[in-house]
Amino acid sequence: MRQLLYISTATPGTTIDTVGILAASLRNNRREGVTGLLWTDDRRFLQVLEGEDAAVQGVFDRIKADPRHRAIVVLHDRTIAVREFGAWEMARRGPSDTSDAFDTKMRHHLAAASPAVRGTFEGLIAARRAA
Numbered sequence: 001m002r003q004l005l006y007i008s009t010a011t012p013g014t015t016i017d018t019v020g021i022l023a024a025s026l027r028n029n030r031r032e033g034v035t036g037l038l039w040t041d042d043r044r045f046l047q048v049l050e051g052e053d054a055a056v057q058g059v060f061d062r063i064k065a066d067p068r069h070r071a072i073v074v075l076h077d078r079t080i081a082v083r084e085f086g087a088w089e090m091a092r093r094g095p096s097d098t099s100d101a102f103d104t105k106m107r108h109h110l111a112a113a114s115p116a117v118r119g120t121f122e123g124l125i126a127a128r129r130a131a
Ligand SMILES: Cc1cc2nc3c(=O)[nH]c(=O)nc-3n(C[C@H](O)[C@H](O)[C@H](O)COP(=O)(O)O)c2cc1C
Pocket: 008, 021, 024, 025, 026, 027, 028, 029, 038, 045, 047, 059, 062, 063, 064, 065, 066, 068, 069
């Protein structure tokens, strides 16, 4: 089982259709047995993908080719024994969303994640809070 974590930046001038991305992800990832978490604040994306090696590669190849984001950097790419994210989730933090409810939700999503993955998400969320 493979776990891949990347970060990217929304292409300037692009309106991010989070509903559309979520719909495509639910449809495709379920079919391919890929689970994970996509976090966005509409400017940056942090996504973890988990599944069989070839399935993760196929999904990631499509994502990499998507012109709506750029500067895609792989932060982790490793073999895992069991999934840390059992379902497909997407978490979006809007510019005016300052409530702690979002952080509580993220902590729930990240409960089973390894320290490295959790730390990466929490670092980005903390930076978003401070911005
Ligand atoms: C940040 C980001 C994350 C995405 N994540 C996924 C994903 O996990 N699974 C997926 O199928 N498509 C994802 N997409 C969308 C793909 O790039 C692509 O548009 C989609 O897979 C096309 O699916 P379709 O041919 O079924 O319409 C993502 C796009 C962006 C910009």
